[in-house]
Amino acid sequence: MTNSGPLIPRNRGIHPVIHDPEMKTTMILGPMEPLLSMESTMTEETGPRFGHGIIGQLDNNLITNFTRGKSEAIGERIRVHGRVVDENNRAVPNTLVEIWQANAGGRYRHATDHYLAPLDLNFGGCGRTMTDQDGFYEFLTIKPGAYPWPNRDNEWRPMHIHFSIFGHSFGQRLITQMYFEGDPLIARCPIVGTIKDRAQANQLVAALDIKNSRPMDYLAYKFDIVLRGRRQTMFENRLEGL
Amino acid sequence: MAQSIVNLFETPSQTAGPYVQIGCTPNFAGINGVYPEDFGLRAIEDGAQGEIITIRGRVYDKFDEPMFDPMIESWQADAAGRFPGQPDADPKVNGFCRFPLDVKTAEYTLKTVKPGRTPSRSGGFHAPHIALWIVARGNNIGLNTRIYFEDEQEHNKVDPVLHRVKPVKRLDTLLARKVGEHEYHFDIRLRGEQETVFLDM
Numbered sequence A: 001m002t003n004s005g006p007l008i009p010r011n012r013g014i015h016p017v018i019h020d021p022e023m024k025t026t027m028i029l030g031p032m033e034p035l036l037s038m039e040s041t042m043t044e045e046t047g048p049r050f051g052h053g054i055i056g057q058l059d060n061n062l063i064t065n066f067t068r069g070k071s072e073a074i075g076e077r078i079r080v081h082g083r084v085v086d087e088n089n090r091a092v093p094n095t096l097v098e099i100w101q102a103n104a105g106g107r108y109r110h111a112t113d114h115y116l117a118p119l120d121l122n123f124g125g126c127g128r129t130m131t132d133q134d135g136f137y138e139f140l141t142i143k144p145g146a147y148p149w150p151n152r153d154n155e156w157r158p159m160h161i162h163f164s165i166f167g168h169s170f171g172q173r174l175i176t177q178m179y180f181e182g183d184p185l186i187a188r189c190p191i192v193g194t195i196k197d198r199a200q201a202n203q204l205v206a207a208l209d210i211k212n213s214r215p216m217d218y219l220a221y222k223f224d225i226v227l228r229g230r231r232q233t234m235f236e237n238r239l240e241g242l
Numbered sequence B: 001m002a003q004s005i006v007n008l009f010e011t012p013s014q015t016a017g018p019y020v021q022i023g024c025t026p027n028f029a030g031i032n033g034v035y036p037e038d039f040g041l042r043a044i045e046d047g048a049q050g051e052i053i054t055i056r057g058r059v060y061d062k063f064d065e066p067m068f069d070p071m072i073e074s075w076q077a078d079a080a081g082r083f084p085g086q087p088d089a090d091p092k093v094n095g096f097c098r099f100p101l102d103v104k105t106a107e108y109t110l111k112t113v114k115p116g117r118t119p120s121r122s123g124g125f126h127a128p129h130i131a132l133w134i135v136a137r138g139n140n141i142g143l144n145t146r147i148y149f150e151d152e153q154e155h156n157k158v159d160p161v162l163h164r165v166k167p168v169k170r171l172d173t174l175l176a177r178k179v180g181e182h183e184y185h186f187d188i189r190l191r192g193e194q195e196t197v198f199l200d201m
């Protein structure tokens, strides 16, 4: 059976709602009109493929990649690792995973972030890697700090790492955020709260993974990611080149 | 009881937030030296076959204010309608491009080749188009849309996606306007009167 049918239609019910009064910007920026439903086409079933050649040796090490290995970022050292699979539970190998995050004090290295926590001279906040043949990836970084943001009167983001994942087709493209097991701010966060299905929201919480931690060095957190899959079929016309 | 079907649920999306540039275009965001260059800078390399075009436009919010912090990505076929990776595809066409918005003008610029028609599963063709994926703060899940071309009327008329846009006047939101020789204009409106048609596949 081939895996070359159309993309399995996106189940919008397990994603965040488009508008949520608890997250005010969604009321200004979320589209009003219903999305136009269609079956995926070759455009969404193909996508950019990247060689491992674009990835530098330090790209997935946020502790040292900003200083090119000269000195280390301040903060709690962590390893974030996991596996990328699709809805059919097939590994997604050789796909680009990019992350970005605030420093240990909760400050981003960005011209528009004016939070009073200081910048860390040794921390840039970006990392990237490719999944291996079996869909596994890993990053070494520091635990990002919680930070305040303008929404309701006293709003704080839980500690989080932003993730961008490609998959093998443009229709699989996904950006999400990873949270940390045990963080009390998760339950109060209106951005997490835009996901109305509790089990789905829990999918974004990485588990403390003691076994994969390294004594006297770092704690590990495991964060697996599921991308959309394609219908498995032998009956539908296979588009040329797919 | 029936046999069980093992299906996983897709990981839920979360907003890319206002700092998506840090992760996706760090050099543009002023974080230099980590990566030699930002990824996805060029849709085409020198020597790509076909008509080389430039598309410019902005992303607007509900109040018609241009936004500076969204990220747009594009994906398209070459001039013969072949996607990178397919047999005989133009090796000079990367197909993918990622463009931040200019810090002063909020305008994006996509220099690329005008794509050819692409085959549909039912045996017909899709009119020439470029797929876009847009993420922005205030958007909890990336938005898919397409740039079609106003000067491809014959093909647009029979395009299976354009065909289904209702009301018909919203079609305009998917058509790049020809503003000069090899130059087009295409704005994206996230919300409001002229809201862009977004796709769900």
Ligand SMILES: [Fe+3]
Pocket (backbone or CB within 6 Å): A102, A157, A160, A162, B017
């Ligand atoms: Fe953030």
